[in-house]
Amino acid sequence: MKNCKITSVFMLIIALFTSCKKDFLETFPTDQVAQTTAFESIANAKLAVNGMYRLMYLQISNQSQDAHGAMMLNMDAMGEDFVWSGNTYSYFKPALRWVDHRSASSSLAAFPYLLYYRINSNANMIIENIDNISGATVDKDAIKGECLAVRAWCHFNLVQLYGKRYEAGKQNTQPGIPIAISNDGVDQPRSSVEAVYAQINKDLDQAIILLAAAPARSAKTHVNLSVAKGFKARVALTMQDWTNAAKYAREARTGFSLMSNSDYLGGFTVISNAEWMWGANQLADQVPTYGSFYSYVSGNFNSSWNRLEPKMINSVLYAKIASTDIRKKLWWDGTTADKVNFPGAIDAATGTAASGVKVIKYMHRKFKVQDVNSRAGDIPFMRVAEMYLIEAEALARAGGQDAAAASALYPLAVNRNPSYVLSTKTGAALIDEIMVQRRIELWGEGFRFYDLKRTDSDMDRNGMDNPRVSTSVTYTDIAYTLFKARASQNNLWEYKIPQDEIDINKAIGPEDQNP
Template sequence: MKLKRLTQYALLLILTAFASCKKTYLDTKPSDQVSEADALSTVANARVALNGIYRAMYMQYSDQEQDGFPALMIFSDFMGEDIVHSAAGTVYFRGGLRWTDHRSVSSDLNYFSYRFFYKIIANANMILSRIDDMDGVAAEKAAIKGEALALRGWAHYQSVQFFGKRYDATTVPNSQPGIPILLTNSLDAQPRSSVEDVYKQITTDLNAAITSLSSAGARAYKTHIDLNVAKGLRARVALTMQDWPNAAKYAAEARAGSSLMSAADYFSGFNNLANAEWMWGANQLADQLPTYGSFFAYMSANFNSAHTRPNPKLINSKLYALITATDIRKKLWWDGTTADAVNFPGVINASTGQPEPSQRKARYQHRKYLVKDPTVSVGDIPYMRTAEMYLIEAEANARAGLNDAAVTALFPLAVARDPSYKKSTKTGQALIDEIMIQRRVELWGEGFRFLDLKRTNSPLDRSGTGATVALATVGITTPIPAGDVRWQFLIPRREIESNPSIEQNP
């Protein structure tokens, strides 16, 4: 979608928030009978509009690879090396796994990811343009403003990581092309701003969100951003910018007052927003989604579909070998033995309620994600957890050379997952490596791996991981060097053709 047409769509979520929501609401042009001023005339209306943005983050747009941000979480992990496919699977998400979709100017992945984030940004801008002038309780206005600022910052942050080169703190300024910065709903075509300027704006938005949310009341639902989540986002951005002091600072503040989940909760299916460790996530309702309109239709271990039954997802065998035997997380993946097989019944036949006999079984298959009801591909989706904040704090301190602070931050998480864990005595790169292994295991399947490789300027190497079956026909089978042009998504052709201000990536 070209940026000068974004305002045609920006009011869309706001208007549909007042009506019953349907699958095609993002494909329908907004009615010209309701003005932006009417839709955002009160704080109550602004809150409903904001709710619409959160819902738009996980709803299906036009096909099965466009289930909002969770679809991009899947793409991000499939483009890494830690999720391995046991078979070629269906066509959905295959181009991400093979590193072909994001390098095609005509692919749906590029077009969807580009327009998705700008729809979030445009709708946040609608709210931000009017919230200060509304009558209402100050705390409620502060909450709405803070959430909208955080969403705008988050959307710019996610997008620039896909379409721009990585931020490099050793290069000042980062003048490489980033993405257009959209702060108002202008009809003018927007050029790409530098990566430096995009990150400056992201930081400005998140700092303002933190200030605003500091005077807001407690949120009602974890589906919404609060002060701790805004600080968590600020920590993520600082980590990407190699701003180690702020990454550690905001991560520690973000997790304040939160707790880590129990071992029992760890095996409950990663599908419940009420989990004590979840800071932010999506609450999916069965009557709001199409049959395959869910993260869990592709990623769960027990929903019976053409995506999961013949192609259970595995962990990188090299990574699995690095998990200690006493670590509870090792039980999330089948060790291949008959004794452990009972813990991995696989997908469930909806008619019989029993394991599906036709399912492919493979060593290292997971049981991290489980649908609550095997007949419905629905589950809550984690966007941010307390564990990530411990990992950010530990990594940032380690990269800053603060070894003691790093091992102190890592210990609570590591010992919660492995009761036999002893505080690390490693330093330097060895400590960083240990933290990154913890991060890969802990956040497996939560949408971080591609961007972690990119931000750390690491190569992609799938050799020896078991990732061969699904890549045999087409795609990448050899390492991709750090800094290769393929780490950038191409700007979609439709944007290039309609917006002469946009420069294409190499």
């Protein structure tokens, strides 16, 4: 495959490409088709869009590369709240240890690069072709709007991983990532972080205009106007643009509602949940033989990783949850009375706890498959709760808006905890309360690394009393040590550019690698 860089179209097809020519596009849920077929009609273009979304949960090359769901696990593994109860298996431990992402030749450094540029290439191909299709303008605009929003989402994930954090009030000339807005095969250099965010916002602004007139989406697996505004809110929060973060978060959640407390204990695996704004709908016949999001995180699916290494919440964070908060029930308190709610991995043949299952204090039941015979399950990519948290945080950080921030937080907090009283905190204390709410609410959903980096916060794994399945596990082995190396002070917060990209992309040389 001569001179095909990672950010080019060769990411679309692993086995069928024989040259750099853009011959195929991953489109239909079970097949690849020629571009000419994909763009013969609006109907086929919609199938191409479906294929783009499917890439968000397709396994790339191994069990720890189950697309965006795997990146969600990596991002929380790199934080302090998502705790491993054992050290038996290697999957996602490279992220936990904070080592492999700093090796240009590692699969961890390459995986998100491959994943998001792969999805991005599909979005580009649809954007480049959609205007030439015969059909109603409103339908073509809707498709283009979706793909522009997805392209922005891809660049947003990538720049947070491979570039230094954005700092408001500065020029942000630090190296970011290649901006890939065309599949013309031209090698692209690393653009500045500022330029990357400018392109992200340009795409989102255009997407919001196009999606404003779009017909209702066919499913929550697709990006619509609300989700595009949710992206805009996330980006604004990361850029410390507090006004737009609050504005777009508030607009994004319009028309959606928070889930009930009974639904909150339902397993987080049904996309029809009223609170879910966007997610993956992975069916039983679409999961790989090994792997999938629920293979590693489910509280009840009987995989080796769940059975022997149930995932826990950091005990320090758990202690901050009020006893009257429904979220407290997502993790085992260690009592005999509560143990009945945490049987752990279930043997599908008997419907009871699997042989050899580990049940351990602080283990979770947040994510549970509906059918223990299958590791399939829907994956939450965006929920209403996040929008409340973004608005509250943005207002609190803006200064002079503490009362408004507390009011923005209140609907979510009181929904989860009926005994919650409107906060009267101000300043740093209010921000801390909001961030604790965010850590509890979004546990396991892939936000912690990004939050620590964008806020330039310490990542401190000290003080936990979490038990371990095996006495052979040490905190040193899996990096549960004091880690006070803020993003502004340490290069560890940047993933290395994959060596393949440096070797093949003529616009990026060894001198362009992250230090």
